[in-house]
Amino acid sequence: MVRVGIVGGTGYTGVELLRILVSHPQVEVSVVTSRSDAGQRVDALYPNLRGHIDLAFSLPELDVLSVCDVVFFATPNGTAMLMAAELLAQGVKVIDLSADFRLQDVQAWEHWYGMTHACPELIAEAVYGLPEMHRESIKNARLIACPGCYPTAVQLGFLPLLENHLIDGRQLIADVKSGVSGAGRKAELATLMSETGESFKAYAVSGHRHLPEIAQGLSGIAGQPVGLTFVPHLTPMIRGIHATLYSQLTLTTAVDLQALYQQRYQHEPFVDVLPAGTHPDTRNVRGSNQCQLAVHQPQNGQTVVVLSVIDNLVKGAAGQAVQNMNLMFGLPEGLGLNIVALYP
């Protein structure tokens, strides 16, 4: 059994980790911390967990966490970097769901996140936890930087095209739509139901924190810097991300994009290429760890359109984190993640 700690158990990614881990056959959830709710029973705050967990929130203290084999950070940005080094020093593996170790360029990180990085020496060691790109490194990692939700959907969508140098990497467009749970469980006007229900908008067109993360990943795949326009949108639903990706084919000869995608992902347990001509629906991955993809070439032109959907809280956060944990501990990659999406 893997003894697990969760730091920051009161946000949406924290409670989603709990939903998955309490049913995981090789996991024992030992500690769930929350500075604000310490002492309170977990299932008092989250009655959906009644009967599934018998713990109270504890304070995020090192000695309590050090009994764990692995600690997940489901915290706001800037917290994991304060505790990761000491946990690693005590032999505890760390899976960070926040952005603290995602960017290899510490200056870029400090620019986008507006704070000084407290632990730059660990950045190089951190493995970017996208198994479809870095599976072998993940298996041997002590410290995982889990990808953001937008970056997961976008990178999995562009991956086969960029790996095979089929598109013009200088002109990538990612038009991405997210449910409101991506904004987290925070008391804010902007995500009230009266503000977000029955309405749709783009935001952060001038620059979003996930832009450098996506660009870093795509550049790594392409082997050279990419040019990316990334426009996130807020859509009036709770869970789900839909990325619509546009790029320009550089080939003049025909290429079977459907076969390309199917071949690239045929052994991936959590990336599912849909039949040609279909369109993925975010509801079909709601609550599951799947990414469903479809690739289109409208009017057989030069523009490729890739549609990529995930549940932002699962493949975009907690599920992918558990997938990483399984790899790190030599467990079957899909253990505890064989969840059927909730439809309707």
Add this chain to the structure above:
Amino acid sequence: MVRVGIVGGTGYTGVELLRILVSHPQVEVSVVTSRSDAGQRVDALYPNLRGHIDLAFSLPELDVLSVCDVVFFATPNGTAMLMAAELLAQGVKVIDLSADFRLQDVQAWEHWYGMTHACPELIAEAVYGLPEMHRESIKNARLIACPGCYPTAVQLGFLPLLENHLIDGRQLIADVKSGVSGAGRKAELATLMSETGESFKAYAVSGHRHLPEIAQGLSGIAGQPVGLTFVPHLTPMIRGIHATLYSQLTLTTAVDLQALYQQRYQHEPFVDVLPAGTHPDTRNVRGSNQCQLAVHQPQNGQTVVVLSVIDNLVKGAAGQAVQNMNLMFGLPEGLGLNIVALYP
């Protein structure tokens, strides 16, 4: 392994049965029928099941179904009664999620459902599949009439009060709110998103088909006919039922209602009495087989208010059906049903 057939696999209760059964460790789904979609792969119609089921829909024919140990009917009313007798004759158990065998009074059934009953001789044998009331009979049953969604929420809510003769049975009020999935997967104007989104309404105030079913159940508990006012409402969400139940205490001495409810349901795996003073939220049972209850006595008056929530497609349909199956086949009652509700 229990070999399972599902007749009518294309509706919401059918696909919900599949969601649960493909993860059930003692079940093999052998047949899924659909008259309209025969030949088509199940996961083509329901991409959330991709990777979880490798079957095509077949025609609902007796010889195909007779290889099963049990057949679930997730059909419109009027279908199960045409096939149940022959299946039973071949040794196949039948769990009917429709209304065909719910009412013991065949005349009442024909009045409310507007058709002649094709198989009245089986009505007496059919066991009403509410385990909290009829667990022992269910274990030995060949034919189960699964309760309706509204009736499940309402009966579990009134049960402790009526069993203990604490309230005036002549004046029960059930104000119940349902998500739109309760209306089924049918092409109808009334359940379009543009018609039901951002709006709330009551319907069928003059009389709803679940009224006689609830009254039959409550009268059975009370030991005498009850007087029930039942007002169903449509609420702009997909899953969930919230019953708000009003009744008048007949006692003049104080009674500890919280203790009464906790005691009555302490050994029930799928009825969960919340702490005193709290209010259940339908989201906390979304996708799970739980009924969460709270009991209130506002201003310590004579009016008791019980709040009862279920997921209409799970405890109100497919989950309860599987709970019945487990009982009928001597399996642990909760096998395959230990699902954590999806929050947020």
Add this chain to the structure above:
Amino acid sequence: MVRVGIVGGTGYTGVELLRILVSHPQVEVSVVTSRSDAGQRVDALYPNLRGHIDLAFSLPELDVLSVCDVVFFATPNGTAMLMAAELLAQGVKVIDLSADFRLQDVQAWEHWYGMTHACPELIAEAVYGLPEMHRESIKNARLIACPGCYPTAVQLGFLPLLENHLIDGRQLIADVKSGVSGAGRKAELATLMSETGESFKAYAVSGHRHLPEIAQGLSGIAGQPVGLTFVPHLTPMIRGIHATLYSQLTLTTAVDLQALYQQRYQHEPFVDVLPAGTHPDTRNVRGSNQCQLAVHQPQNGQTVVVLSVIDNLVKGAAGQAVQNMNLMFGLPEGLGLNIVALYP
């Protein structure tokens, strides 16, 4: 032209007042105050008002407001009572959309609202602004206490029955469902879309601030104290209130309830009795000042069920406030309120 000031223009009732008043042919909006957003253009905060208003928010100061003929308070409870006396002294009429002057019993008010009343001497003068009950007093009033949203829907629903002494006033039940805009524009976890979307719950069953207000109104109608059970619910939509009202007929002879309701409201411009056998839908009053009502007597029993819907921000707040203003200034009662509800 009536010169209007709005104190607290940044909440949902404030912006709804603006939506109505900028199209009102006899109104000039002179001042809109907001302590937090003073100096900012109104249409920068509310882009739906672009092109309709050319004002910036000002600080809520007496000398600015005293140029107005009437000041609306769309503030949290406890603000209007601090400024009303001085405005009245300067000849400015006051229409308070908060609860400060709704309860005639100051002790009850202080109990339910948890503060000391700053201006008890004005309570007796304040007219409860429900035109269907107090039209003549409103016409001559200087100070209006606008009814709460729940109280408006409930009182209009019970009014004809209580006025005619047809029901048992000791046992009234109001099961009421509200959209989330009723909770106001405040940064709170509980009204995030992720918390309220796709879910339904009751709240405050043990006692809600609108309970004494409704009881006061109904007792006034009945001529004696009533016994009321009031259970508010939160429904996953933005606008709309649906009250389902239950009461017991005391008559043993038949009464034509449909005729009773039609007759009572035949001259009311904003109460609309629907045809017998129908059910109102909150969407049909969305954005309009109408209350739509239906009355049912299921199975011809003793229980009367009244269905009453309003838009909580219009007839339940801003629209009713303008209706009061029209009466106070001798304008046609419906001026500026002839709005068709937005469907779908």
Add this chain to the structure above:
Amino acid sequence: MVRVGIVGGTGYTGVELLRILVSHPQVEVSVVTSRSDAGQRVDALYPNLRGHIDLAFSLPELDVLSVCDVVFFATPNGTAMLMAAELLAQGVKVIDLSADFRLQDVQAWEHWYGMTHACPELIAEAVYGLPEMHRESIKNARLIACPGCYPTAVQLGFLPLLENHLIDGRQLIADVKSGVSGAGRKAELATLMSETGESFKAYAVSGHRHLPEIAQGLSGIAGQPVGLTFVPHLTPMIRGIHATLYSQLTLTTAVDLQALYQQRYQHEPFVDVLPAGTHPDTRNVRGSNQCQLAVHQPQNGQTVVVLSVIDNLVKGAAGQAVQNMNLMFGLPEGLGLNIVALYP
């Protein structure tokens, strides 16, 4: 007074025409037809219109309609082309909200709409009813082809860039999101709340009927054929379209895009350029005839991102149709259209 007839008054664009026209000071709605609901009162089907209209639906017959000054067709495609010629012959002007006269290329029309055009001789005469492009022609037109909802949002967004030859017209991308009311009021599985709520998807990526219409309009503006990738999406809300438009600047010198847009639209009553750096929200035009636009140049790169929102039923259908009517009859262009959007 303009005597108006509406053919096809039972769909969402029909009832939206009624919402606007019953408050229009220069209009008398004389006839509303519906083949399926003839004889029924309009306000029985649409209770939001109670008190605003006193008509029953009539059959769509020529002699009834010929008393009108103008007839709106809010019908499925293929109906207006059967009646337009005869109405025009009788001196009745025709405003068609369907697609029958939108494409100048009759062969393209027959290809995309899958039927033979019944009235090709009128196509050349029909004026495309986008006032921002064709105001003068509209004033003199007998027959208006109202633009589709997607085409309105997309063309208004690209217009200033294309008119000024600032972008590469061969590589335009329109990623557009629509609320479900755009699918119309039809009993279909795909637009049930259970199917579309809490989910997001693209559709018709291989080709949508609005593609040739948009391409025709943009090519007209550019003065040469454009290359357009158009991907429509369904978003879980009722009203609203959000177009996110991508194009590549061809200039190497800087251009003040904000000034360009403001200048182009400064005299347009229904196109509103938002301040630099902001993002339009569909809710801010809900129920109004406004198009709100924002233009961005992320990271000062070559990619221009234009955000364009409308209410698909107003500026995208009924409102724009009335705007055309006002122009055709010499009325002030905004008469009856000065509607404030409903927020929240």
